[in-house]
Amino acid sequence: MDENIKILKGIGLTMYEAQAYVTLTSLISSNAAEIAEKSDIPRSKIYDVLKGLVKKNFIEVEDGRPLTYNVKSPVEVLSREKEKINSEIDDTITRLTYIYENGMSQVQAPIWRIYGVDKIISQEIEIISRAKSSINMRIGFLFEGEGEALVKAFKKRRKLNVNILASPTCYINNEEFDIIEFFKENDIPIQKADIPFVKVLISDSKEMMHTYTKFTEDKRNVIPQTAIGIWNKYEDVARNYDERFMNQLNKMKSKKQNNKRD
Template sequence: MDENITVLKEIGLTLYEAKAYITLTSLISSNATEISRKSGIPRSKIYDVLNGLIEKKYIDIEEGRPITYNVKSPVEVLTLEKERLNSKIDDTVTRLTNIYENGMSQVQAPIWRIYGVDKIINKELEIINRAKHSINMRIGFLFEGEGEALVKAFKKRRNLNVNILSAPTCYINNETFNIIEFFKNNNILVHKADIPFVKVLICDSKEMMHTYTKFSEDTRTVLPETAIGIWNKYEDISRNYDERFLNQLSKIKNKKKNIT
């Protein structure tokens, strides 16, 4: 019960409200006297506690003598709380990201090195999340779990124009990973291309991420501990790379048309 109380307090209930709600989930329906006795909440405070739960829509009442308090399903009330919190977090992310991006625009030399696979993937997801129009990627390799993270991010931003040029396969943990097949199976548009062992993500022709890593000499598997990302917010450079990407994409599409 202690863990349940902790969670309920974290999402906004008082200690007594948490105890009363947990108690009522086992009683289902009861009066104030019984709820007070079972929960250990002082009789002098139980009505204020129960009124607080009514206001927060965790329970409702049935008029009578005495008044009966009916618990609402935890699935119902906690799902609503989860949606409310997610909405508040999303709003906060939007506000703070605007502040962050405004601060970044004031930096005189907008190029940063990023070390570590987790930080590189998180930066890619951050860029995708704030993209307004397009994400273009050249993929010569993927880190473990990166493909799944990218697909999840793309599916959340279905309004984006996403184009991927990719090598057919790479090696992760000494096993072959079929990049083309993976993205196609997840309904992400991808085109096979001759891509070296590098990864480039371009956002709205305004910013980009270059990612490099070393590979084992025997199987050419990714060595994640050597990974480094170069995050570049020079628009002229990003625009130049995007134009080259779109030219290569156009040639590949035209070649496919001629074949068919």
């Protein structure tokens, strides 16, 4: 199937409507007989097909004998449909997230194990995306591509209070990665700290995720296939970790201020 027709069917056109619209984008303006011939649509069906496209605002019809059909610009038509779809998806996300979070609150033992780097990063981004006020992170290492994914997520949520304590560097694919410099360059709040080879993300003092992995013995490279995330929605546990995080952060800030005074 032609890729353009596949996309048009995906946004709600029938097969014949998609064929007719694609054909008319090259003809620009034509009558029903020519459109049917060029698009291989049966003459018996072409008028209903064109009527459907007019109703969906993909083409316009001009009076005359015969009727003339004028195509609307793909930029105009598809931009409109894209905006409509995005709006519908946003509404669906809102509705389903409400159902999802209500369901999560009913789970008796809200702890899950997550295997695989891609799934772990996706879960981190999901937690950040639904945070209401704060994200606190301890970063002892990063997976390949994880830093970029985190920065992108944080930049979408500029109103969040983000605090990161991190080791200065880690190794990814045998190359040293400067964690502190990377986040600073992207204008994400971060402070250097003595963090073990573990990662902790805490959201709103309500949920958190620990991430563990094994490392090579030489350069302490991450071994991705050993990665595991522990996603925890016990609020008492998350609150306890968050309080410990903030105590450490406040002590570091106080120490810096005292050093400046000296």
